[in-house]
Amino acid sequence: MIYKSGIDKTNIQQVIGILLQGEPMKSRDIAEALSRRSGREVKIGTVSSLLSRISDPEKCDLGRFIHKEKDGNAWVYRMADEARALSEYQAYGLTLKTGDEQYPLERALREYPDLRKYVEPKPKPAPSPTAVRVHRTPAEALPHHQLVRFQPAPNRPRAERKMEISFRYSSKYAMSVTASLSTLFLICCLLILTVAACSTLIYIFFYPFLVIAAVVSGLCMAGMLIWKATRHRR
Numbered sequence: 001m002i003y004k005s006g007i008d009k010t011n012i013q014q015v016i017g018i019l020l021q022g023e024p025m026k027s028r029d030i031a032e033a034l035s036r037r038s039g040r041e042v043k044i045g046t047v048s049s050l051l052s053r054i055s056d057p058e059k060c061d062l063g064r065f066i067h068k069e070k071d072g073n074a075w076v077y078r079m080a081d082e083a084r085a086l087s088e089y090q091a092y093g094l095t096l097k098t099g100d101e102q103y104p105l106e107r108a109l110r111e112y113p114d115l116r117k118y119v120e121p122k123p124k125p126a127p128s129p130t131a132v133r134v135h136r137t138p139a140e141a142l143p144h145h146q147l148v149r150f151q152p153a154p155n156r157p158r159a160e161r162k163m164e165i166s167f168r169y170s171s172k173y174a175m176s177v178t179a180s181l182s183t184l185f186l187i188c189c190l191l192i193l194t195v196a197a198c199s200t201l202i203y204i205f206f207y208p209f210l211v212i213a214a215v216v217s218g219l220c221m222a223g224m225l226i227w228k229a230t231r232h233r234r
Helices: 011-019 027-038 044-054 061-065 081-085 088-093 105-111 113-118 181-233
Strands: 066-071 074-079 132-138 148-152 163-168 173-179
Touching (some): 027 074, 061 081, 061 105, 074 081, 081 113
Antiparallel strands (some): 132 173, 163 173
């Protein structure tokens, strides 16, 4: 496609041409540039609407190659360096779904292999190993005479050795906790501190009531013994 002048181009084609220059641009900057080129006012809202569409990979393939970043209350758009090798006609064709002017993404990737890294899915990061894993197992896994069993967790690399602790809590099921030795030690320390804190609170707040209850019980028992003794004497 050959354009006689910038005025002959549609707004979307002119916006793409400005982005292909490679400079980060806001909607306001592009609207001002279009106004200077065409000699007529181009509204910022019109440009924002166009940029929102062509930068969305779900709406057009060109959006895969347009970087969009937030700067304050405005968005900044920049064409990827590898996509600047596209002609304005090709870049515009990537925004179309049908028609003779469409430039299919598959063709663009064949002719410009450097664009593939923006299209191919990025590998997902490997999930971090769980520090503590708790699961329920059948009680048959433990010998009948054992309530608690300590053993190394199976099938673990040397760098990820873990310890498994199994607790039998019924005749059918047991609870298994798998974690590293350091994590298990930390859990045990936390449990001990929790029990100690609860015992301290019970001692502080309930000890006077326990003393009073013991004294009252003792007096009641002594009173009953005295009453029975005096009754037998009579």
